[in-house]
Amino acid sequence: MKKTTDSPVGEEFAALCDRAWDVLVPAHASYLANVSPHYDEVLHEVAQRTERAGSLGKTDIAALVVWKRLSAQTRWVTEPMSLPDTHVRAVTERAVTAVRDTTVPRSEAARTGRGIIWELPGFRTGDALASAILTAAAPTRMAVYDSRVQHALDTLGLTLTPTPGRYGRYLQLLDDLLHHGGARADGWTARDIDTALYWTGANPPQPEPA
Numbered sequence: 001m002k003k004t005t006d007s008p009v010g011e012e013f014a015a016l017c018d019r020a021w022d023v024l025v026p027a028h029a030s031y032l033a034n035v036s037p038h039y040d041e042v043l044h045e046v047a048q049r050t051e052r053a054g055s056l057g058k059t060d061i062a063a064l065v066v067w068k069r070l071s072a073q074t075r076w077v078t079e080p081m082s083l084p085d086t087h088v089r090a091v092t093e094r095a096v097t098a099v100r101d102t103t104v105p106r107s108e109a110a111r112t113g114r115g116i117i118w119e120l121p122g123f124r125t126g127d128a129l130a131s132a133i134l135t136a137a138a139p140t141r142m143a144v145y146d147s148r149v150q151h152a153l154d155t156l157g158l159t160l161t162p163t164p165g166r167y168g169r170y171l172q173l174l175d176d177l178l179h180h181g182g183a184r185a186d187g188w189t190a191r192d193i194d195t196a197l198y199w200t201g202a203n204p205p206q207p208e209p210a
Contacts, residue, residue: 017180020156023205024177025184028196030203042067046136055093056133057085064132068146079121091119096137106141106175106190110134111168113142127167134167135191143194145170148201155204 046060046067058081065077080088099113117123117130131145145167153160153173160170174190181188 013176014180016157017177020158020177021181021184023156023200024193024196027199027203028192031195031199035199040067043132043136043139047139050096050136053089054096055089056096056136057089057092058083060136061088061129061133064129064136068128068132068144070129077122080123083121088120091116092133092137095134099134099138099142102141105172107168107172109138110142110171111165113137114165114167127170131167131170139191140189143171143174143190144198145194146198149194149197150201151204152197152201155200 042063046056046063049060050056061080071077095113095116098116099109101109101112104112113134114127114130117133123130128144128146131143135142135144149170150160158173158177160166160173171190174193177193178185178188178190
């Protein structure tokens with residue numbers, strides 16, 4: 001199985017994954033118990049519109065900015081909003097097609113989709129909103145990345161560097177976790193892992209008392 005270039009290999013990586021699942025399972029349960037089931041309605045509605053249209057427009061992206069609680073008073077938001085909606089849709093349509101392509105590995109699809117979104121001004125750095133767009137395009141295949149996810153990965157010892165291609169490596173890492181999860185990973189999607197990581201990043205596990 002292909003590993004991320006960031007991650008250790010062999011038994012060391014398998015042990016890291018096993019310890020990660022000890023955290024991810026209760027974290028996902030806590031997320032479901034504590035986060036309103038209505039919170040992700042915006043993401044689901046954008047995903048439904050994307051399913052019908054095959055692309056995302058500026059209104060969809062604006063909705064995801066609110067869902068991710070990102071600041072809209074920044075240049076990186078202003079620039080794409082200044083483009084014609086037809087141009088935004090032309091770019092996102094190609095990204096939607098890329099991440100839905102099941103003939104290639106998930107990580108490769110993610111890398112291609114992220115590279116396409118890069119063409120829109122304001123998406124050259126950072127993966128939070130870009131990953132939300134790609135997740136809305138393929139909600140059962142892609143996953144959201146943000147600072148809390150990164151903090152959780154660091155806490156769990158799962159290295160993900162910020163060098164170019166991070167989103168593709170992130171999806172490969174999630175695939176590696178699913179592969180090593182055994183029975184605990186049954187029924188889990190990449191999106192389930194990202195919500196567990198999100199919860200872990202906000203509520204890191206406390207060390208056991210000596």
